[in-house]
Amino acid sequence: MAAKSPFLLPSIGAYLISSLFLLTFLCGAVKYEPNWNSIDSRPLPAWYDESKIGIFVHWGVFSVPSFSSEWFWYHWKGPQPFSSVVNFMKNNYRPDFTYADFAKDFTVQEGIFDPNHWADIFHASGAKYIVQVTKHHEGFTSWPSNHSFNWNSMDVGPKRDLVGEVAKAVRKYPDLKYGIYHSLFEWFNPIYLQDAQNNFKTQNFVFGKTLPELYELVNTYKPEVVWSDGCNGPDEYWNSTYFLAWLYNDSPVKSTVVTNDRWGRSALCHHGGFLTCHDHYNPGTLQKRKFENAMKLDYKSWGFRRDTTLGEVITIEKLLQNIAQTISCNGNILINVGPTKDGAIAPIYEERLRQMGSWLKVNGEAVYKSRPWTYQNDTVTPNIWYTQRKDLKAVYAFLFEWPDNGFLTMAAPAPTAQTKVTLLGYPQPFTYQSPKHQGMVVKIPVIPYNKMPCKWMWVLKLTALAN
Numbered sequence: 001m002a003a004k005s006p007f008l009l010p011s012i013g014a015y016l017i018s019s020l021f022l023l024t025f026l027c028g029a030v031k032y033e034p035n036w037n038s039i040d041s042r043p044l045p046a047w048y049d050e051s052k053i054g055i056f057v058h059w060g061v062f063s064v065p066s067f068s069s070e071w072f073w074y075h076w077k078g079p080q081p082f083s084s085v086v087n088f089m090k091n092n093y094r095p096d097f098t099y100a101d102f103a104k105d106f107t108v109q110e111g112i113f114d115p116n117h118w119a120d121i122f123h124a125s126g127a128k129y130i131v132q133v134t135k136h137h138e139g140f141t142s143w144p145s146n147h148s149f150n151w152n153s154m155d156v157g158p159k160r161d162l163v164g165e166v167a168k169a170v171r172k173y174p175d176l177k178y179g180i181y182h183s184l185f186e187w188f189n190p191i192y193l194q195d196a197q198n199n200f201k202t203q204n205f206v207f208g209k210t211l212p213e214l215y216e217l218v219n220t221y222k223p224e225v226v227w228s229d230g231c232n233g234p235d236e237y238w239n240s241t242y243f244l245a246w247l248y249n250d251s252p253v254k255s256t257v258v259t260n261d262r263w264g265r266s267a268l269c270h271h272g273g274f275l276t277c278h279d280h281y282n283p284g285t286l287q288k289r290k291f292e293n294a295m296k297l298d299y300k301s302w303g304f305r306r307d308t309t310l311g312e313v314i315t316i317e318k319l320l321q322n323i324a325q326t327i328s329c330n331g332n333i334l335i336n337v338g339p340t341k342d343g344a345i346a347p348i349y350e351e352r353l354r355q356m357g358s359w360l361k362v363n364g365e366a367v368y369k370s371r372p373w374t375y376q377n378d379t380v381t382p383n384i385w386y387t388q389r390k391d392l393k394a395v396y397a398f399l400f401e402w403p404d405n406g407f408l409t410m411a412a413p414a415p416t417a418q419t420k421v422t423l424l425g426y427p428q429p430f431t432y433q434s435p436k437h438q439g440m441v442v443k444i445p446v447i448p449y450n451k452m453p454c455k456w457m458w459v460l461k462l463t464a465l466a467n
Contacts, residue, residue, distance in 0.1 A: 032248045034241040036271045042248055044273060044290055047177065047224075048258045050369045051128030052327050053360075054225075055353070056181070056294060056336035057118075057166070058133045058302040061140045061157070063341040064102040070303035070338070073099045073138050074187050103140065106157035106341055113343020115169035121345060122176060125353035126360030128368070129177040130170050131227050131334060134163050134217060139186035143220070147212045167221050179225025180217055184210050184263075185232045200237040207239075214243060222252050228262045228272075235264020235271070244272070260292065274332065282322065286329050286372055293326040294334040297349050304338035304346065313348055316355045317400075320457040323356075324385040324398035327367060328376045355456075362425040363459045365389070366396035373412075374467055380411040380439070396424075397460040408442040408460075415440055418464035425453025430460070437466075 032038045062070040068085050069075070075082040076089060077099070089097065122130055135141045135148075143163035144154035153162045163180065170178045185192050185205075192205040217223065226247065228240075235241070240263035248254055261272035269277035275291040282293045296302055297319075299312050314322075319335070326333045335356075337349045360367060370387035373395055378384040383400035397410060413419075414437060421430040421442055432442040442460070452458075 032245045034245040036241060036267070039241055039244050039248070040271055042273075044258055045256050047256065048129075048274070048332065049290060051177070052332055052367050052370070053125075053127045053323065053356075054129040054131055054179070054292075054332065054334045055122050055125060055127045056131050056133075056302070056334045058136070058336060058338045059162070059343075060133060060136050060142065060303070061099070061102050061106050061138055062136065062303045063339065064105045066304045066306045066341060069301035069305070070136060072303075078187065099138070100151075103151070103157045106153075108153075108158035108160060108162065109342045113339075115165045116172070118166065118339075118345060119169040119172060119176070121350050121353055122170065123173045124357045125335075126357040126364060127335070127353075128175060129179055129225060130166075131179040131181050131225050132163060132166050133181040135182050135213065137183045137185065137187050137230060139183075139189055141213065143217070145213055145216060147209055147216065163217070163221055167223075177224040178221070179227060179258075180221065180223040181227040181229060182214060182217060184228060184230040184238055195237070196233065200233045203237060203239065206237060211239060211243060215246075218247065218251050218253065218257075224253060224256055224258065226257060226259045228260060231262055231265050231268045233265060235267045238264050240264050240267060282326055282331070283329060284325060284376075286376055287331065289330075291329075291331045292334055293322065293331050294336065295322060296336045297352055298336075298338065302336050302338055304340050310348070314352070316352060316359075317456050319352060319356060320359060321400055323367065324387075324400075324457065325377075327370060328372055328385045328387050328398075330372045359454050359456060362454045363457075365392070365424060366398070366459045366461070370396070375412040378410050378412050380409050384410060386412065393463060395462040395465055397462065399458045399460065402458060403444045406444050406446075408444055409439070410442070411439045412467075413440050413462055414438050414466040415462075416464050416466050420463045422461045423453065424459045424461055426451075 032042055058070055062072050065072050067088050068082065072085060075085045134143060139148065139151060141148040141152040143152065143161050145152050150156060153160055167178045170176050189205065191208060195202050195205045218226065244259060244263070247257060247259065251257065259273035261268055261270065261275045263272050269275055275289055276294055277291065280293065280295045281291060297314055298305060298308050299314065323333050337345055337353065339345050366387055369391065370389055373386040373388040375386050377386065385398045386395060388395045395413065399408070415432070415434045421432050423430065426447065430442050430445065432440045434440050
């Protein structure tokens with residue numbers, strides 16, 4: 001008689017138990033169906049909520065004229081042209097110049113474009129994820145797409161895989177995640193225009209262009225964010241739920257990827273992953289569902305503009321205030337920078353990002369892994385916004401302005417005998433009074449300028465509160 005293998009189950013009972021365990025495991029695995037009820041039930045991966053801050057990168061052929069905005073082509077040749085753009089072309093280019101002619105000047109010059117330098121700036125900013133525009137509404141793909149012949153960064157212009165280069169550089173930092181932006185539609189693609197003329201009853205553009213590009217991007221670059229854009233047409237036309245079901249069930253990033261809500265006309269602000277609703281979405285009140293505030297450093301454009309003035313660039317004070325307001329209401333913030341056609345990030349934008357990073361080194365405890373508190377902002381001093389860290393049993397008060405009279409009144413916190421008030425980055429605790437046990441009057445000591453922990457928007461840490 002052959003000896004029994006030590007790896008064989010010793011009894012039929014054990015075999016049945018093992019089979020039952022396996023069946024239970026398999027049945028317990030979630031399989032998302034291609035409908036919004038199922039897609040919306042998928043929890044957001046924890047990394048996204050904990051990250052709070054991302055960087056948006058708008059870079060494409062529109063970076064060559066670098067005038068007006070990234071909608072330059074549409075504002076030149078669309079149904080309602082901008083006179084400023086039309087005159088810009090008339091005064092600076094030959095009469096037969098086409099938008100496609102700009103592509104050869106999308107040079108991405110050696111010695112100027114350095115993806116490792118970009119990644120260093122992004123890492124220094126304190127952001128935790130990057131979303132690169134891989135294709136805007138102009139249709140130009142920043143990777144060697146098999147579905148965009150002669151209108152991609154390998155065939156014309158840079159002659160490089162810009163998506164691959166940026167992704168590789170970003171991923172050298174373990175705490176940075178890489179994501180992609182992709183436009184569903186293209187302004188002047190004749191196949192898309194034909195589908196639109198057919199009232200979106202045909203889907204030639206979807207299956208011949210949009211979906212193949214999305215599968216190609218995900219399978220090739222494995223992005224942790226898929227940021228869709230372009231809500232022209234119904235989401236049924238875009239076959240959105242089928243793509244998202246594949247993304248969540250079978251893609252190489254199925255367990256970690258996050259998506260937004262711009263998957264068709266009816267999906268916006270209702271379906272998908274996190275909600276964006278509209279650009280600069282900062283509702284100012286607590287939202288039950290996770291949202292993202294996509295906002296610009298240049299108030300007028302997502303892409304680089306040569307005619308930008310200093311007054312049109314957000315100040316560091318306003319940027320930090322945007323962060324506090326957004327995260328206190330259950331949002332993430334996606335801060336946009338537009339590089340030049342050569343691949344440089346202008347010093348003013350680099351300065352803003354590095355300033356943000358210096359502030360986060362002191363105050364990141366109140367940002368990363370934070371959650372909305374019972375109150376979002378204070379009723380007595382409205383320029384105070386709150387977050388909390390349940391793991392640290394602390395509430396954080398973001399002060400937009402430093403109190404100049406030596407006292408700070410907050411109505412929201414309910415202190416106890418054990419409550420402690422500290423300023424992040426400062427060693428000594430602050431004293432306070434609370435005569436009615438709801439609300440606090442904090443005494444602000446005189447701190448020499450060179451001892452201040454940061455230059456803008458200070459954060460108080462409150463522990464052992466009753467609420």
